[in-house]
Amino acid sequence: MIFTLTTMNEAYSMNRLIAIGTVSALLLVPQALMAQNKDINPWQHCGIGAAIFDDNETAAAISNVIWDSGSTAVTSATMTPDTCSNKAIKVAEFIDSTYETLAIETAAGSGAHLDALLTLQGVDESDRLIVISRLREDLHERASDERYAEISHSDKAFQMYQSLNNAAEI
């Protein structure tokens, strides 16, 4: 009986180890892959989104305090230095907060927010026209599809983030 129990405990422990190992592998392997993947989604993997994009404007207006340190969004994140670098987070946060303005400035081809985004991304002055041109092409393709109007804010923001990363690879 005792033996059985021990065995069961061992088996349980073993199963648990295997389970933990499997889950860890499932979590770690994709993260390792993601670490090398420029398409990582900071909205899903780094906790950007709801914490930053405050829909409760009344509360925000009343308090006059909107964000407390500029980095509180990264709270429940599965953030690692590899997958969610400081720069990636900053770029993603900027796009998330200013997407609507960025979209019309991208359409026009210039604007303060677009300039700031390219600065944040580290795009050289000499490359900016090309990058903007690529951003416009991508946005044109997406906005030409009727479904664009139904896409969520964070998905639109992520698409622009991806588009920028691709465009900036000159």
Added chain:
Amino acid sequence: MTVFARTILLAALLSPVAVLSDELAGHPTWLALLHHDRTDLLGNTRSAVVSRDFFFSPNGSKDPSAELQRTRAMLEADPAQYADNEHPLCRFPARAMWLKDQGFVDDDLHAECSSLDEWLGANKNSRIGLVFANGYLGNPASFFGHLLLHISPDGLLPSEHASLLEKSINFGADVPASDGLLRYMALGVTGGYTATFSETLFYRNSQVYAERQMRDLWLYYLNLEQDQLDFLIKHLWELRGVEFTYLFLTENCASRIGRLIELATSREVLPANPLWVAPEAIILSLMAEGSVETPLLREGIHLPSRRSKAEHKYRSLSLDERRAAHSVWPNREELDLDAEAFLSLRESSRAAILDSLLSHLLYLRRSHPELEVAQVQRRLLAARLDLPPSGDSIGNVPVAVPVHEMRPPSYIGVSGTSRTGGEFGIAVTARAAQYDLLSGDSARMPYSALEILALDLEWFGESNVKLNDLTLFSVTSLTPVPHRLPGGRRLSWHASLAWRESDLLFNDRIWQAELLAGKSGRLHDHLVYGLFGLGAHARSTLDEALGFTIRGGVLTNWDQRLRSNVFLSDRFAREDPRDSGPQLSIHGRYSLAPRTDLSFELEIDRSNHQSSFGILQYF
């Protein structure tokens, strides 16, 4: 006590260190470092900081002397006993800097403070700025504007795009999201909240204030000496996470930022015991400080709101382009990108039209999130992306009147008055704050009025001086859709509480509270409005309590100097023997000088009339 002991004590009390200690404990800079600027009802002073860990002494918030002694002991503690960032020198670098300068602590004190060093390194050679956000009638706490600190790297020309990525430091009350407006107002006025400084990149604040609340922003820079800048930067470090008492009138963003500037510059920015501190008062006070060549505050840049940008883009269109814009988007649901008037234009014109429509649409979505215009926006976006880029999408938004040049909030005026029967008299008018529909300041919220404590005294020949009108507050928001493009249903409203003569005849006075709502819209250069709502009246001669008020008018800015407001009002009550029918009012203001207006008023009802012509001086 023995003679020897007394001698020792006296020597200690008279020692240079003791004398210096007494001197420093009451020094304005030390008191400012502790934010020792609150006075209770009994006249006792204390610190506005409520965080206990801001003080070394248990009694430090009330006793600057005890805090001074304890601070010295802590700053001089052996650095070897502390890990990186743990030594008191790392927590209070501004206190250390000043006490070293005063010779009160050892000049060679040093500790390992890597986080502080990082903060100082990041802000070395920076410029400190102030951002003023104009008033916002969506929230009583924002009626009078808002003030933020801004930190820019030195050497860069100020620009909107650069400012977006610069540091912004906000001071605001920590209000739970569950607190409603009334609770917020009650606790805000009575000290029920604490407030903190918070740091973020400026684009986040810009999004809230300029892009969502449609408030124009102005960025100014302080002309600080290098040591003043270093001192302020170090003190800002000391204030991270520190909680202050928040009082809407006196312990607000303006007073706290004003006191920080006082600390850095040793100049008086705030009056000694202000009844209230408005953000624009800080700007005006700083502009008056310093020499003519180098004022303490220098003009920076205007950061227009989304509303201002959209309006400017529309107004930049030619008449043909405007016509085409209306053809493309005649109403909210309809979009005709094949309109002949649009397609017949050059590519650059079409691009300008679509930029204008997209900017207006963004304004609409933010001021009316309930509108379903996502497909319209998508199609406009796709159409604009079909055309080539066209340069600066912001355009040169005309510079609005800078905050420091707008009319001060208070005025006093005198006028000659005549009324029915050929009587002539003199009237004196005065207002404590803030602005009215005829102020004509583009730095204020357009087509809005916010008057606090206004009175009107009259004297006619034989009679005594009479108080004709005492307005406690009067708030009006007529904000229309910026131009003739499709818009949302925007409510115009008015709320006021006043004591006044009930009509143009004497001997009947009322307390009058009005709450009106309605619509407003543009007709060429005029703003036409209509308001209807409840008016509660408490009369000296009748028991009448409640009636209805209807008011309609036309507000016109004839040019930069001449403005008029012509309106018709009537009040309906169940029993009103003094009902004199509708009253026509014609009010006008002509600007003689930046702080001087000519004013004229004409009031006519069924059987009486009264007119006045005078001069107003703003201060």
